[in-house]
Amino acid sequence: MNELVFFINNVVISGAVSGSIYAIGAIGVTLVFSIMRFAHFAHADMMTFGALMVFMFTALFPGAGAALGIPTPLLMLPIAMVITAFLAIGIDKTFYKPLREHGVKPIVIVIASLGVTLMLQGLIRLFAGTSSRSMYIEERKEIFRIDMPFDLATRPIVITEPQITLIIFTILAVIGLHLFLNRTRMGKAMRAMSDNPDLARVSGINTNKVVVVTWILAGSLAAMAGTFLSMDVSLTPDMSFFLLLPIFAAAIVGGVGHPYGAIAGGFLVGYAETLSVFNWSILLRRVHHWFPEWMEIPRDLALVGSEYKIVVPFFILVAVLVWRPTGIFKGKVI
C-alpha cells in the first residue's frame, strides 16, 4: 500500500498542483488571445510580478496573517492581484493599445510583448535580485500528514497548506469564470467580442471596456498563479522562463481562445510532466515476480530525468497539434 501512497503524493497531488498553476496561467493567455488576438509573452512575468508583490507586502507586514489565523502571503494576495491588474492595464495602454490603434498585424504586438517580457524581467531582477526566497518569512509552512486507514500503509499522504488552498482557489476561479462568462452582461460581451469583434462593435458594445476587463482578469489570475507557485516552492525572480512554455502549451493544446480548453490543457500538461518524471521502479518492484528472473528493475525508471521536464510540454504540444490542429476544444484558427 505504501506504493499507492507514494503514487498519490508524487503524481496525483503534485500533478494537481502544477496543473492548477498552468491552468490559471493559461486562462489568462487564452483570454487575452481571444479578445486581442495576440499571444501575450509577458504573461509569465506578470505572474512573477504578482508573486513579488505578495513577497514585498509579506516582508513589510510579516505578522499580519497570524493575527487572522491565515498565512500572511495569502492575506496579501488580493492586494497583489489588484496591483498586477493595474500593471496589466498600464502595459496595455502604453505598449499594446497604440499599436492596435495603428492597425498593425498581430505579430508586431507579439514582438512588443516579448520586449515587455525582457523589460519586466530586468525590473524584477533589479529589485529582487536573482536568488530564490521563501514566501514564508516569519511563519512555517503547514504540512498535513494524512494516515491511510490500512494496516499495510505505514506512510502518510503529505499535502501542504498552500497546495490545498491552491486547489480550492482553482476550483473557485474556474466556477467564477464560468458564471462570469455565461451569466453576466460583461462576460457575454467578452464572448461576443471573441466570436466576432466587428459585430460586437456594431452592436454598441464598448470594446475598450471589454479590453480593460480582460486585462483585469488576466493580471489578477496571473498574480494568483505566481503567488501559489512561489508559496508551494519558492519565489525565484526568473521563474517566468520555466512557466512560459507549459502555459502556452496548455493554452494551445486546449484550443486557443477557449477558457475551458485552457483549464483542460493546464491539467494535461501538469499531469504529463509529473508522470514523465515519476520513478516507476517503486511501483514495478512490487510486481517483480511477474517478470522473468533475469530482468532487473533499475533503481531509477522515469521517462525523462527531472532536469528535462521542460521537453514534456513541447512533446505534448507537437503531438496534439499533429492529431488535432485546433486543440482539444476547438480553438480559433486565425
Add this chain to the structure above:
Amino acid sequence: MSLLNATQVEGGYGGMNILKGVDMAIDKEDIGVIVGPNGAGKSTMLKAIFGLVEVNGGDILLRDKSIKNSAPNKLVELGMGFIPQEKNIFPSMTVEENLEMGAYIKPHTTKTMLERIYSFFPPLLEKRKQPAGELSGGQRQMVAMGRALMTEPTLLLLDEPTAGLSPLYMQEIFDRIVEINKAGVGILMVEQNAKQALEIATKGFVLASGQNLYTDTGQNLLNDPEVAKSFLGG
C-alpha cells in the same frame, strides 16, 4: 426634416476615395434600396453612414444633427442599427445571447424586447438555446435582424440581407423588412437582387463608380428602360 440626409459624401479606405460625392435621403416611412454594379461603392456608402468607413467630404445628418465619422456604439445609442453582410451573428453564442448582445446598451429592455423578437420571428423561439452558428442561412439572417432590432432602432441599415439565401427565404426576408418598416423604422439597404428589392422600395438609388446615377422611387426605376438595361439585366 429627413431622418437621414447624406449630402455629397466622399470617403473610402486609407485616403483613397471610393465614394465621390453621394447624396442620399431617407425618411422614417421609407425603404431605400441601393443598387448598382460591383465596385460601385454600395456597401462602402452604408458603412460610411455607420462610421465604419472614413468620410472625408460632405456631411451625414441624422435628424438634422451631423453624425459624420461617429463611432458605431454612439450611433446605436442614437437609434441606428446595422446588419453587416457576412459574419452578422455570434456563432458560438446561443440565439438568445445573440439577441441580448443587440440590447447591450439598453439592458433593462432586454426581456420585453426578447418577447417581441420571438413573436416576430417564431422559429427563433424554439432554437433560442442553440448556438446561432448551427442554424440555417435564413434563420441566421433572422438572428441578425433580431439582434439589430433589439434596441428598437429608428433607422436600420442592411448590407445585402438576402445574399446567399434561397428564393423562398429571400421573399420571407423582404416581407419582414416591409413589416419592420410599417412599424415605423426607416430602412436603407444594399441589394444584389435588385429587381425584387426595388419592388418593395419607396426610394431607389443607383450608384456607379461612387456617384449617384439615378435616384427615384423603386417603381419608376424598375420601369425606366435605361436602368433596366444597364443594371437590372434587361
